[in-house]
Each structure stands twice: as structure tokens, then as C-alpha cells.
Amino acid sequence: MTVHESTAVLCEAVATEVVRGLADALSRRPSASLVLTGGRAGTAVLAAIREHAASRTVDWSRVDFYWGDERFVPADHPDRNESQARHALLDHIPVDPARIHPMPASDGVHGNDLVAAAAAYRELVRAMGQEGFDVCLLGVGEDGHVASLFPGLPAMSERDLPVVAVTDSPKPPPSRITLTLPVIRRCDEVFLLATGSAKASAVATALGANADNLPAASVSGASRTVWFLDTAAASEL
């Protein structure tokens, strides 16, 4: 766990760790993979990566970009995590377009068929085999959700399928696609992001003795799990 005095300092710290993790993976393999998250903190981290001095040390053309979750809305809808990620980072670094793997939109090849769209992304993730993603970013919600895994909802109980459809998200919009716990737990490094006093209760619960099955308390990386907090989000620890 690391605590930072401001969101800007937190984002710089996360950017440093993401760049390090990707560069390390690329030193060992032909490609690396990064799972992006939606939300304000997740998007601010992407902008920090864009501005980061060491960002140039990463051969971005060898990085595969996936999403932890996505809102099932039209591709040009402002709610799309993909649009926000492209604006904050992907449009500004030398990526290989074929290595950007957005979750389907509701006006894509699967039309408004959320189940088919989730199944298509499931096959994409399955094609990775048993190897996990290298780095996974997860914003933490006020209720302790991560990705589109919400407390007590069915997606939290999925232990087989790596990707599922969500139709009952308490955080609008209701229809989403999300990675599930088993595939998140195969990620090598998981970085959880929480800023602001509204997250303080969820953070304290997730890191406390009675986390139960809070989604944010249920995820971990295969080799490393780091909580990045600002002082407000850490204020109830």
C-alpha cells in the first residue's frame, strides 16, 4: 500500500510502476499486456503515463491493451472507457493498433447483443491461454467494486468464465462487460487505485479484518498487489 498527498502524485507513482512493469515484461518476452480501467482515477493515471519521462523507455508497439470492464454503449458514447483511454493515452503513444483490444460497443459487430459481445471478448481472453496479463489497473468504487464486479452481484461469483456480461450495474450505465475474479487473479501485478474521502470507507473495509467478499478485497496479483491511495482515501485506515 502506498499513500500519496495528492491525486497528481498518486498518478505519477502509478505511472512509474506501470512503465516499470511493462518494460520488465518486454525485457523477458516479445510482448507485454496492460489491462486498463475506467473511472476518473484510472483515466488520470493514463494521462500521467503519457506525460511520464520514462514512458519513452517502453516499446509501446509491443504492448497489448485490454480493458477490465467497459460500458455497453455505442462506440462514440462519452461513457466508453475506450474513448477516455484513447484520449488520455493511446492516441499519444506509438501503439500497434492491432494490439488495442477494446470490449465491444453496443453498435459494433454484435449489435445490441450484450451476451454475444461478452462471449466474443471471452474468446479473445481465452486465446491468451493460461498466461495472465502483466499489469492490471483497477479503480475502486465507493462500494468496494472493481471493474464491473459489484458486491453481491452474480458476476462476483463467476469462477469459470474469464469475461461475463453485467446487466445490473448499480453504477450507471447498467449494461457492461467485465473481467471476472479468476482472470484478474492471473494478472502478474494488480494495482488498485482509490482517491478521495468517498472511498475511505471501502478502502478501510477492504484492507480491514472484515473485508468478507468485497470485490476490492478479493483481487490480487499473481506476484504483486499494490493499493495506491491518496491521504483522503486512506483517512479511515
Ligand SMILES: O=C(O)[C@H](O)[C@@H](O)[C@H](O)[C@H](O)COP(=O)(O)O
Ligand atoms: O467502468 C467503470 O466504471 C470503472 O471501471 C469502475 O470500476 C471505476 O474504476 C470505479 O467505479 C472507480 O471510478 P472513479 O475512479 O471514477 O471513482
